[in-house]
Amino acid sequence: MNDRGAFITIEGIDGAGKTTCMSMVAECIVAAGIGLVQTREPGGTPLGEDLRTLLLGHRDEGMFSDAELLLMFAARAEHLAVRILPALDVGDWVLCDRFTDSTYAYQGAGRGVSEARIAALESWVQGDLCPNLTLLMDLPVTLGLERAGKRSAPDRFEHDAQAFFERVREGYLRIAREQPQRVRVVNAARPLDEVRAEITHLIDDFIEIRRHGAA
Numbered sequence: 001m002n003d004r005g006a007f008i009t010i011e012g013i014d015g016a017g018k019t020t021c022m023s024m025v026a027e028c029i030v031a032a033g034i035g036l037v038q039t040r041e042p043g044g045t046p047l048g049e050d051l052r053t054l055l056l057g058h059r060d061e062g063m064f065s066d067a068e069l070l071l072m073f074a075a076r077a078e079h080l081a082v083r084i085l086p087a088l089d090v091g092d093w094v095l096c097d098r099f100t101d102s103t104y105a106y107q108g109a110g111r112g113v114s115e116a117r118i119a120a121l122e123s124w125v126q127g128d129l130c131p132n133l134t135l136l137m138d139l140p141v142t143l144g145l146e147r148a149g150k151r152s153a154p155d156r157f158e159h160d161a162q163a164f165f166e167r168v169r170e171g172y173l174r175i176a177r178e179q180p181q182r183v184r185v186v187n188a189a190r191p192l193d194e195v196r197a198e199i200t201h202l203i204d205d206f207i208e209i210r211r212h213g214a215a
């Protein structure tokens with residue numbers, strides 16, 4: 001087993017089933033006897049959760065895209081320093097609901113912030129840290145929004161137009177095409193038992209690869 005922990009992220013449009021997927025992934029990792037920290041973005045620390053409240057606030061009527069981008073990375077900087085890097089350094093694995101791929105998909109593809117600007121912040125805040133594995137929960141936008149709407153009142157992002165989420169979805173799929181070794185696309189439109197079977201298979205394989213020192 002590698003000494004440093006593995007960093008796994010879960011991504012997808014709103015309502016794609018990331019929270020549901022988190023528990024499936026966690027079960028596999030814990031069953032393998034590996035220490036696990038579960039967290040989310042924006043959030044994961046007291047400061048990050050305060051920033052999350054600001055970002056998702058119902059009464060917020062919009063935000064300058066650069067302000068939104070900087071708040072995301074402010075939360076991420078704190079998250080990395082306080083929670084993610086210390087856990088990885090002691091060999092625990094970190095499972096995170098959203099990370100920087102969300103920024104490329106939502107702020108980049110969705111809102112039109114330049115990739116160069118996001119990449120500059122990514123480099124500054126993360127250095128060369130990148131997830132070892134990302135599960136992209138993919139499904140049609142209408143189904144994701146239908147599922148998201150069922151659970152809770154829509155947050156600020158979920159008020160946005162369908163076209164916005166179509167761009168976000170395509171942004172994610174582009175990342176997956178560009179980084180196929182890291183990003184595994186899971187068809188999240190299927191019934192839960194089928195999704196669970198695929199996720200269990202992917203994570204068990206990943207654990208085996210890490211144990212043999214190849215990832």
Ligand code: T5A
Nearest residue numbers: 014015016017018019020041042098102103106147157192
């Ligand atoms: N954001 C975030 C950015 O813009 N930039 C960034 O850099 C970052 C980090 C909040 C927002 O922040 C934005 C993106 C987001 O808009 P969030 O709270 O993680 O992030 O956003 P949501 O996607 O809205 O998270 P949710 O928890 O609301 O949705 P999930 O986790 O994707 O979906 P989940 O698992 O709760 O499932 C939704 C419903 O569908 C059912 C579940 O039981 C649940 O009821 N379900 C299924 N039903 C049938 N079949 C299946 N296969 C199912 N899978 C799930």
